[in-house]
Amino acid sequence: MRPAGRAESDSLYFDYPYFPFVRPPELDGETPRHRVAIVGAGPVGVTAALELARHGIDCVVLDDKATVNDGSRAICLSRHSLEILQQLGVDRRFVAKGLGWTRGRTYFRDREIYRFEMPHSDQERFLPMVNLQQQYIEQFLIERAMESERVTLRWQSAVSGVTQDADGVTLTVSTPEGDYALACDYLLAADGARSVVRKALGLALHGEAYEGRYVIADVRLKSDFPTERRAFFHSAALPEATILVHKQPDDIWRIDYQLGPDEDPEAAVREEAIRDRVGLIIREVMQERGDWELEWWSLYKAHTLALDDYRHGRVLFIGDSAHLVPIFGVRGLNNGLADAVNAGWKLAWVLQGRASARLLDSYTPERRGATLDVFANAGKSTRFMTPPSRGYRLMRDAALALALDNDYASPFADPRQVTPYTYAESPLTLADRDAFAAGPRPGAPLINRRLGDDDFLLDYLGTGFSLLLFGEASPELAAALGDHPELRVLHLGVEDSALGRALPGDAALFAAYGAEPGSAYLVRPDRHLVARWKRPTAADLNDALNTVLGDARP
Amino acid sequence: MTTSTLPFNDLERVYELLAEALDDLPEAQETPFLAQLALALAHRIPDLSEVEAAIREARRASEDAGK
Numbered sequence: 001m002r003p004a005g006r007a008e009s010d011s012l013y014f015d016y017p018y019f020p021f022v023r024p025p026e027l028d029g030e031t032p033r034h035r036v037a038i039v040g041a042g043p044v045g046v047t048a049a050l051e052l053a054r055h056g057i058d059c060v061v062l063d064d065k066a067t068v069n070d071g072s073r074a075i076c077l078s079r080h081s082l083e084i085l086q087q088l089g090v091d092r093r094f095v096a097k098g099l100g101w102t103r104g105r106t107y108f109r110d111r112e113i114y115r116f117e118m119p120h121s122d123q124e125r126f127l128p129m130v131n132l133q134q135q136y137i138e139q140f141l142i143e144r145a146m147e148s149e150r151v152t153l154r155w156q157s158a159v160s161g162v163t164q165d166a167d168g169v170t171l172t173v174s175t176p177e178g179d180y181a182l183a184c185d186y187l188l189a190a191d192g193a194r195s196v197v198r199k200a201l202g203l204a205l206h207g208e209a210y211e212g213r214y215v216i217a218d219v220r221l222k223s224d225f226p227t228e229r230r231a232f233f234h235s236a237a238l239p240e241a242t243i244l245v246h247k248q249p250d251d252i253w254r255i256d257y258q259l260g261p262d263e264d265p266e267a268a269v270r271e272e273a274i275r276d277r278v279g280l281i282i283r284e285v286m287q288e289r290g291d292w293e294l295e296w297w298s299l300y301k302a303h304t305l306a307l308d309d310y311r312h313g314r315v316l317f318i319g320d321s322a323h324l325v326p327i328f329g330v331r332g333l334n335n336g337l338a339d340a341v342n343a344g345w346k347l348a349w350v351l352q353g354r355a356s357a358r359l360l361d362s363y364t365p366e367r368r369g370a371t372l373d374v375f376a377n378a379g380k381s382t383r384f385m386t387p388p389s390r391g392y393r394l395m396r397d398a399a400l401a402l403a404l405d406n407d408y409a410s411p412f413a414d415p416r417q418v419t420p421y422t423y424a425e426s427p428l429t430l431a432d433r434d435a436f437a438a439g440p441r442p443g444a445p446l447i448n449r450r451l452g453d454d455d456f457l458l459d460y461l462g463t464g465f466s467l468l469l470f471g472e473a474s475p476e477l478a479a480a481l482g483d484h485p486e487l488r489v490l491h492l493g494v495e496d497s498a499l500g501r502a503l504p505g506d507a508a509l510f511a512a513y514g515a516e517p518g519s520a521y522l523v524r525p526d527r528h529l530v531a532r533w534k535r536p537t538a539a540d541l542n543d544a545l546n547t548v549l550g551d552a553r554p
Numbered sequence: 555m556t557t558s559t560l561p562f563n564d565l566e567r568v569y570e571l572l573a574e575a576l577d578d579l580p581e582a583q584e585t586p587f588l589a590q591l592a593l594a595l596a597h598r599i600p601d602l603s604e605v606e607a608a609i610r611e612a613r614r615a616s617e618d619a620g621k
């Protein structure tokens with residue numbers, strides 16, 4: 001919502017683009033067959049389109065709007081998401097515009113009781129978190145998609161019906177110039193929380209809605225306070241509310257505050273109520289003296305809801321259409337981006353005949369597994385941020401009061417920020433046979449390492465599978481690599497390599513990966529690990545690739 | 555001071571167990587319940603100075619919170 005007199009797209013800092021309707025061939029009687037259609041050009045849908053394009057698959061994206069979404073919504077991008085954006089070739093704009101951060105503080109009764117620091121080191125290309133308004137996130141992704149010859153964006157095109165059979169999916173699309181049917185091999189449903197595709201297939205989200213409603217408000221305010229996450233409990237000005245404050249680019253500040261259990265949400269989101277309370281928080285809680293302007297606000301309720309299965313035949317659900325999670329810990333968007341990439345590369349490999357269709361069976365266990373893990377964590381942080389009962393409130397306040405002087409109670413105040421999920425149970429992951437003292441576990445994403453100035457290990461991943469090879473390979477493995485020309489070999493700790501790309505690798509890099517000369521890590525297109533070995537044989541590598549790709553492999 | 559303490563994961567579990575136990579009681583029983591619990595826990599700690607330290611910590615937190 002915006003202040004009276006201002007339209008939805010009338011922002012203090014953002015120029016909303018206008019995306020015209022372009023008449024598609026279907027309206028003129030043609031019946032092209034699309035390989036993949038994506039419903040929804042939100043951040044998740046467009047990320048999926050870019051991932052498909054990266055693997056050489058054409059797609060069409062349909063969205064009912066003519067611009068990006070109306071407000072800043074999800075503002076925290078995790079390092080894992082930035083590494084996704086790097087693979088899509090769009091990270092630079094995000095880093096240039098966004099505000100990176102590593103720290104946070106918790107206040108209880110207006111006294112700082114805890115500071116947290118997210119894991120970070122000079123081995124990383126990206127900071128653990130970058131704040132950027134969702135309009136910019138969408139704009140940067142969309143502009144990249146517009147440059148791609150493989151992505152067709154169809155704006156002002158609302159999907160109103162979906163049917164599928166064994167061979168494909170048919171959509172009914174409504175446009176300013178009439179309705180048409182669109183046929184595709186596979187459909188990605190990225191149409192958000194109120195997904196029409198979900199309803200058309202007769203599916204429902206399951207789970208629970210937590211107590212606790214939040215107002216999310218953006219204001220423009222000049223302040224030198226650094227980019228950190230601040231959480232306030234029991235501030236004298238608003239003792240009943242939990243308050244979160246984040247800095248965004250363009251002098252925009254995000255203020256989230258909790259509504260009391262008896263408060264009428266409709267009254268609370270009226271402009272005067274917003275102005276009163278936001279003004280109080282800015283002056284009394286944030287202790288800011290400058291002028292401020294109201295930009296945008298909205299009401300948010302914590303949910304833990306998900307589909308029982310993220311794939312139904314030829315339809316895969318990605319992002320908010322598949323799951324709704326509480327905002328604490330910034331998981332909604334970050335997990336949606338991981339869904340998009342997971343579905344994207346698997347679909348591409350199946351469509352190209354480079355993997356058997358069984359590869360798609362791993363989508364639900366991997367990504368729904370990630371959602372359930374979020375639920376387990378988010379439930380805890382939600383009960384802490386918005387205690388659902390007298391008992392939880394009493395315990396929360398007791399933990400905060402003790403945390404003032406006792407470190408043992410501080411971790412209660414930790415925000416449990418999003419961490420990438422490890423696909424340990426996935427059918428694509430091979431459990432360790434060899435003992436590794438360090439390094440990412442099978443199913444986990446690769447960790448980055450600095451190789452030089454502005455030069456990092458993850459920069460060298462290709463679009464397909466990669467093999468990190470540490471030092472000299474056994475002659476048998478070296479010979480076998482010739483049978484896998486599609487595998488990108490990153491050969492670490494050697495001067496030159498006949499097997500792949502030679503890269504520097506010192507003892508510290510070997511130690512971080514628990515590697516010995518001859519060790520190898522097999523990595524998927526989404527940077528998650530399939531398997532690792534101390535001394536792999538040709539058969540090890542072959543078996544691992546077969547586990548992922550199946551027998552359809554040429 | 556002994557060095558063995560409850561791991562944080564278990565402390566977190568205690569937090570939840572207590573929250574649920576408190577919710578099951580009428581509000582008027584909260585204080586007696588917590589006092590009884592404190593005695594029952596103290597019985598399990600074989601070192602009086604540890605219990606005294608815990609009482610001081612809780613007291614300090616109450617005074618801070620009351621400011």
Ligand SMILES: Cc1cc2nc3c(=O)[nH]c(=O)nc-3n(C[C@H](O)[C@H](O)[C@H](O)COP(=O)(O)OP(=O)(O)OC[C@H]3O[C@@H](n4cnc5c(N)ncnc54)[C@H](O)[C@@H]3O)c2cc1C
Pocket residue numbers: 039040041042043044045062063064065069072073074075076134157158159160190191192193194195196197216298299300318319320321327330331332333336
């Ligand atoms: C008001 C609000 C505030 C939020 N605040 C936060 C926050 O503070 N922090 C946080 O982490 N997350 C927040 N979120 C959640 C976050 O915005 C979502 O997780 C994220 O947008 C999910 O992306 P998505 O691409 O899956 O869905 P969406 O962003 O919802 O995109 C779906 C797209 O599909 C289009 N669409 C829908 N139906 C159709 C149809 N039938 N035909 C064609 N197109 C269709 C829509 O126009 C839209 O462009 C908020 C969400 C809302 C709504």
